[in-house]
Amino acid sequence: MNLVDFLIVATAFAFALGGFRNGAVVGICSLAGFVLGIALGARIAEPVTSRFVSGSAQVPVAIVIVVLTALLIQGGVVYLGRLLRQRITWSYVQRADAVVGAVFGVVSVLVASWIIAVPLASAPYPSIVAAVRNSVIVRDVDGVMPDGARNIYSSLRTYLDRSGFPPVFGDLQATQIVDVPAPDPSLVTSAAVVQARASVVKIYGIARSCDRQIEGSGFVYAPNRILTNAHVVAGTSEVTVQTASGSTSARVVVYDPERDLAVLAVSGVKAPALEFAADEAKTDANAIVLGYPEDGPFDVRSARVRERENLVGRDIYGAGRVTREIYSIRALVRSGNSGGPLISTDGKVLGVVFATALDSTDTGFALTDAEAAPDYNAGKTATQPVSTGSCTS
Numbered sequence: 001m002n003l004v005d006f007l008i009v010a011t012a013f014a015f016a017l018g019g020f021r022n023g024a025v026v027g028i029c030s031l032a033g034f035v036l037g038i039a040l041g042a043r044i045a046e047p048v049t050s051r052f053v054s055g056s057a058q059v060p061v062a063i064v065i066v067v068l069t070a071l072l073i074q075g076g077v078v079y080l081g082r083l084l085r086q087r088i089t090w091s092y093v094q095r096a097d098a099v100v101g102a103v104f105g106v107v108s109v110l111v112a113s114w115i116i117a118v119p120l121a122s123a124p125y126p127s128i129v130a131a132v133r134n135s136v137i138v139r140d141v142d143g144v145m146p147d148g149a150r151n152i153y154s155s156l157r158t159y160l161d162r163s164g165f166p167p168v169f170g171d172l173q174a175t176q177i178v179d180v181p182a183p184d185p186s187l188v189t190s191a192a193v194v195q196a197r198a199s200v201v202k203i204y205g206i207a208r209s210c211d212r213q214i215e216g217s218g219f220v221y222a223p224n225r226i227l228t229n230a231h232v233v234a235g236t237s238e239v240t241v242q243t244a245s246g247s248t249s250a251r252v253v254v255y256d257p258e259r260d261l262a263v264l265a266v267s268g269v270k271a272p273a274l275e276f277a278a279d280e281a282k283t284d285a286n287a288i289v290l291g292y293p294e295d296g297p298f299d300v301r302s303a304r305v306r307e308r309e310n311l312v313g314r315d316i317y318g319a320g321r322v323t324r325e326i327y328s329i330r331a332l333v334r335s336g337n338s339g340g341p342l343i344s345t346d347g348k349v350l351g352v353v354f355a356t357a358l359d360s361t362d363t364g365f366a367l368t369d370a371e372a373a374p375d376y377n378a379g380k381t382a383t384q385p386v387s388t389g390s391c392t393s
Contacts, residue, residue: 004117004135012109019105022085023097027104029081030074031111037070038115044069063120114141130359133175175357180284180330183302187288192347193300199271200340201243202292203228203250203264205236210391217291217340218264220271221349222380226250226264227372228339229354230257231316233264235391241266253382256375257389258315258322259367260354262339263379274341276369277348281305281327287350289331289364291340303331303342305350308368316392325371327351333364342366 019027045062053061085097117138120128132138187193196219203226205214216232218241226241233239234257239250241264254263281287287303306328315322329342333356342351351366 001136002131002134004131005137008109008113008135008137011113012106015105015109016102017105019101019103019108020098022082022101024100024104025085025097026078026081027101027108029077029084031104031108033074033077034070034108034112035115036077037073038066040073041066041069067116110137110141113138114145118142133359175328175360175363177357177360177363178283178306178328180304180306183304183330184286185302187286187302187345188300190288190345192343192345193288193290195347196274196290196341196343197298198244199274200290200292200298201226201241201269201271202295203232203339204240204242205233206238207235207391208237209235212391215292215295215336216338217293217336217353219290219339219341219349220269220273221276221376222273224266224269225273225376225379226266226269227352227376227379228262228264229352230255230260230262230388231354231392232339233262233388234316236388239264241269243269243271245270251385252388253384253386254375254379255386255388257317258320259324259371259375260316261352261367261372261375262388263376263382265379265383274343274347274349276373277344277350280308280368280370281344281350283307286345287327287329287331288343288345289329289333289337289340289353290343291337291353293334293336295336299337301331301333303329303364305329306363311365317390325368326354327366327368328357329364329366330362331364332362337364 045065048065049058049062117132117135120132199220201218201220203216203218205216207214214232214234214236216228218226218228218232221227233252233255236252239252240247241250248266248268250264250266252262253265254261256262283305285305287305289301289303291299293299308325308327310323311326312321312323314320327342327350333353337353338355340353341349342353344350349369351368352372353364353366355365357363357365
């Protein structure tokens with residue numbers, strides 16, 4: 001248990017006493033008003049902050065709007081509940097109402113804690129995210145919540161998540177980190193980087209359905225074929241690849257939202273194809289992350305493999321559960337690194353970068369060669385454009 005758990009327990013005890021005093025009728029009204037307020041606040045927070053607030057202030061202002069809206073509506077509904085309870089005059093009904101009110105007070109705290117925790121678990125504050133995701137109580141409550149409840153403010157969760165990556169472990173699962181030494185900084189100037197640089201490309205996608213431009217990374221892995229992440233091209237109608245020799249249009253010929261992989265077909269790209277490593281990387285192995293983070297220039301980051309694991313998570317739309325074989329790596333991985341290669345010290349591809357940990361600033365994730373193989377093999381011969389689905393948020 002951590003500080004979040006102790007705060008929940010203390011609040012639950014206080015609400016149990018308050019529930020006994022106020023009764024179940026008021027308690028039910030309180031929870032209903034709070035949930036209704038959260039739902040309404042979540043709907044108005046994003047458009048309001050997007051229009052009137054800029055920069056890093058958007059996230060805290062959005063959270064304040066949601067909480068204040070919830071408290072205001074809760075207060076109004078509780079007032080109505082008190083008026084209703086005053087009409088209960090039978091003593092045995094009053095006693096039953098008090099006991100049920102105490103129980104309902106505890107349940108209300110657990111539900112409210114989950115409602116608050118889910119968006120906070122995607123906020124751009126690693127210390128808060130870590131505290132929320134490591135709460136035993138929050139995780140247990142999350143385990144029994146129906147999927148329908150998660151849709152109350154799914155757009156707000158996406159808005160608060162500024163990482164640019166899809167959720168890897170789900171909303172409230174903490175990242176399990178294997179401790180390894182810091183990466184070797186000399187790797188950023190190694191011969192492997194020089195050899196691979198021309199094969200790593202920047203990808204731009206136009207998603208008119210959600211009025212946005214998406215950017216990410218990718219790499220040439222076969223003649224006129226580029227491997228990237230599905231979330232880099234999700235919902236796009238136009239895709240452009242920028243290479244060292246210029247820009248060219250691309251067709252999405254493989255789109256796999258479960259693995260989070262896509263293959264692009266291009267013409268006239270003369271960069272050499274990167275080869276995949278014959279052997280899997282072991283814990284503590286040196287590696288290098290290549291890509292174009294945050295729509296910037298070519299970037300190189302030294303990395304170290306934490307572990308290879310089978311990770312149960314959700315697809316890029318946060319819907320169906322999927323199991324992916326991944327590498328967790330110690331490295332700085334940023335938005336825009338998506339789809340770039342994780343290479344070994346001899347320039348071979350170990351995996352495809354696709355996510356970062358929200359609760360750890362130096363942990364990222366890459367799909368292994370074995371996980372990516374079915375898609376990139378299919379992409380070598382695929383020629384027809386395929387649907388890129390809808391935008392990821």
